[in-house]
Amino acid sequence: MxxxxxxxxxxxxxxxxxxxxxxxxxxxxxxxxxxxxxxxxxxxxxxxxxxxxxxxxxxxxxxxxxxxxxxxxxxxxxxxxxxxxxxxxxxxxxxxxxxxxxxxxxxxxxxxxxxxxxxxxxxxERFNRAYIDARKAIDENHVGVPRFASASRLSPLHLNDPGWTLGVLDTAVHDIDIMLWLIGDRPVAVAANGVRVNPDLSIFDHVTYQIHFADGALAQGHVGWVKFGDGYPMSGNAHPRLFIAGTAGTLSLDLWQRPVAVDNNLSGAYFWPDDVLTGYGDYFTExxxxxxxxxxxxxxxxxxxxxPAEAYQAVRVAHAARESLTRNNGSLILLD
Ligand SMILES: NC(=O)c1ccc[n+]([C@@H]2O[C@H](COP(=O)([O-])OP(=O)(O)OC[C@H]3O[C@@H](n4cnc5c(N)ncnc54)[C@H](O)[C@@H]3O)[C@@H](O)[C@H]2O)c1
Known part of the structure; x- marks a missing residue:
C-alpha cells in the first residue's frame, strides 16, 4: 500500500x-x-x-x-x-x-x-543512530543510573525564525526530549537564562536551561542560533553534543565526531558501542x-x-524554560 x-x-x-x-x-x-x-x-x-x-x-x-x-x-x-x-x-x-x-x-x-x-x-533525533546507541548503552547499564546530563546544540541562524513563541527553545526541544528520554524520570522544575549576542536579533540567541528531576538528577542545556560562515565545517547543520554522567560511567556524544563514546568505571572499558557510522542500509539520515x-x-x-505524551512533556519543559527566561534571573519554575 x-x-x-x-x-x-x-x-x-x-x-x-x-x-x-x-x-x-x-x-x-x-x-x-x-x-x-x-x-x-x-x-x-x-x-x-x-x-x-x-x-x-x-x-x-x-x-x-x-x-x-x-x-x-x-x-x-x-x-x-x-x-x-x-x-x-x-x-x-x-x-x-x-x-x-x-x-x-x-x-x-x-x-x-x-x-x-x-x-x-x-x-x-529519536531516529538518529547516535542517540539510539546512547539509549542502548544506558539500557545495557554501561553508565549505571544517569544522574547528570548536559546537552548543547548550535543551530544555523538562517534555519530559524525569531518570531517563534519559544524562540531558541523551539530548537532546544530536541535535546530536552532526548534528556527526558535518557534520564527517564519525572521533571519537576526548570530554570533558564539567556543573552543577546547577535545585535540584529531582538531575542535571546544563546540560552542555558536546567531541568531538575524528581529523584534529584539534573540536566542542563545550551542552545544557540549561530550565523556560521560558509567555510565553517558542516555550516548548514546543527552541532549537537551530549554528555551523561551515571553511577557506573560516562557517555559522550558529538555528532560532528565519532558519535558515541562510553567509559565504564567498573570494567575500565572504553568503547564506541557499535556501527553508528555505518548508517541504516538504504536509509542514512535521521x-x-x-x-x-x-x-x-x-x-x-x-x-x-x-x-504524543512524550512530545507534550518536551513542550511543557521548553515552555517552563521560556517562562523563566522571560524573567531572565534563573527563576525556578515548578512543574505540577
Ligand atoms: N525536526 C527538525 O529537525 C526541524 C528542523 C527545522 C524546522 N523544524 C520545525 O518545522 C517547522 C517549520 O519550520 P521551517 O524552518 O520550515 O519554517 P519556515 O518559516 O521556513 O516554513 C513554515 C511555512 O509554513 C507556512 N505556514 C504558516 N502557517 C501556515 C498555515 N496555517 N497553513 C499553511 N501554511 C502555513 C509559512 O508560510 C511557511 O512557508 C517548525 O515547527 C520548526 O521547529 C524542525
Whole structure:
C-alpha cells in the first residue's frame, strides 16, 4: 500500500521532507498548501507530482491524501492537527508539538480520540543512530543510573525564525526530549537564562536551561542560533553534543565526531558501542529513518518510537524554560 501525502506548509523544513519522501518506497507526494501560496507553487514545481491546493479544506478533501506532513510554526499546530484528524488523515507533525503545554495536551488528547490514525511528532533525533546507541548503552547499564546530563546544540541562524513563541527553545526541544528520554524520570522544575549576542536579533540567541528531576538528577542545556560562515565545517547543520554522567560511567556524544563514546568505571572499558557510522542500509539520515518509520506505522501499524505524551512533556519543559527566561534571573519554575 502506498501512502499519499499532503504537505501543510512548504517552507524550509517541509522541502527536506518532500525530498526525503520523494525517494522513500511507499510514499507518494500528492498535494501541498501554504498560506504563502508562492511557496506551494515553488514546491510543486520542484517536487513532481505534487499539486497545489489553494486552501487547507481542498487538500484535506482529497481522498488520495492519506496522511499530512505539518511543517508550519508551532503556533498553528493545534488547529491544523484538529482539522486533519477530523478529515481522517494520519499526521507527521513537526516539533515542537505546540508552542504551549495547553495546545500540546489538546493535540495529544485529540490523537488519543483517534486511535485508528497515526500521529508522529517529528523529534527526528529519536531516529538518529547516535542517540539510539546512547539509549542502548544506558539500557545495557554501561553508565549505571544517569544522574547528570548536559546537552548543547548550535543551530544555523538562517534555519530559524525569531518570531517563534519559544524562540531558541523551539530548537532546544530536541535535546530536552532526548534528556527526558535518557534520564527517564519525572521533571519537576526548570530554570533558564539567556543573552543577546547577535545585535540584529531582538531575542535571546544563546540560552542555558536546567531541568531538575524528581529523584534529584539534573540536566542542563545550551542552545544557540549561530550565523556560521560558509567555510565553517558542516555550516548548514546543527552541532549537537551530549554528555551523561551515571553511577557506573560516562557517555559522550558529538555528532560532528565519532558519535558515541562510553567509559565504564567498573570494567575500565572504553568503547564506541557499535556501527553508528555505518548508517541504516538504504536509509542514512535521521529524517529518512523517521519518515520511513511514519510510513510503516501507517501501512503496517508499526509502533511509534515517540508517543504524543512524550512530545507534550518536551513542550511543557521548553515552555517552563521560556517562562523563566522571560524573567531572565534563573527563576525556578515548578512543574505540577
Ligand atoms: N525536526 C527538525 O529537525 C526541524 C528542523 C527545522 C524546522 N523544524 C520545525 O518545522 C517547522 C517549520 O519550520 P521551517 O524552518 O520550515 O519554517 P519556515 O518559516 O521556513 O516554513 C513554515 C511555512 O509554513 C507556512 N505556514 C504558516 N502557517 C501556515 C498555515 N496555517 N497553513 C499553511 N501554511 C502555513 C509559512 O508560510 C511557511 O512557508 C517548525 O515547527 C520548526 O521547529 C524542525
Amino acid at each position: 502506498n501512502v499519499g501525502l499532503g504537505f501543510i506548509g512548504a517552507g524550509n523544513h517541509a522541502r527536506h521532507h518532500m525530498k526525503e519522501f520523494a525517494q522513500l518506497p511507499g510514499a507518494v507526494l500528492v498535494r501541498v498548501v501554504d498560506i504563502r501560496h508562492i511557496r506551494a507553487e515553488e514546491a510543486a514545481h520542484d517536487f513532481s507530482p505534487l499539486r497545489v491546493s489553494s486552501t487547507l479544506a481542498e487538500l484535506l478533501a482529497d481522498s488520495d491524501v492519506d496522511a499530512v506532513v505539518i511543517a508550519t510554526p508551532a503556533e498553528s499546530h493545534r488547529e491544523l492537527v484538529e482539522a486533519a484528524l477530523a478529515a481522517g488523515k494520519h499526521i507527521l507533525l513537526e516539533k515542537p508539538m505546540a508552542h504551549t503545554p495547553e495546545d500540546a495536551l489538546a493535540i495529544a488528547n485529540a490523537a488519543a480520540a483517534h486511535p485508528e490514525l497515526v500521529l508522529l511528532v517529528g523529534h527526528s 529524517l529518512t529513518a523517521q519518515n520511513y518509520a511514519f510510513v510503516r506505522a501507517v501501512t503496517e501499524g508499526k509502533p511509534l518510537s515517540i508517543m
